[in-house]
Amino acid sequence: MLTLTHRDMLTLKHRDMLAFGHRDMLAFGHMAMLTLTHRDMLTLTQRDMLAFGHMAMLTLRHLDMLTLTHRDMLAFGHMDMLTRTGTC
16 A cells, blocks of 8 residues: 655655565655665565655765564654664
């Protein structure tokens, strides 16, 4: 499920790859922004959950890689940058 709400922005630039595996959920909250730049890779695998809270922002820069593996959960709270809440 990909949900973009009010004033959200999803930007994919040159050679970026956004991949969603089985039962993944990518949710963007109010004013959240996801930016993937040149050659960045965001991969969500089976049962992973990437959630963006209010005003949360995830920025991946040149050659950075964010990988979430099986049953991992990456959650962004209010004004947080990157908070790992643990695995299921």
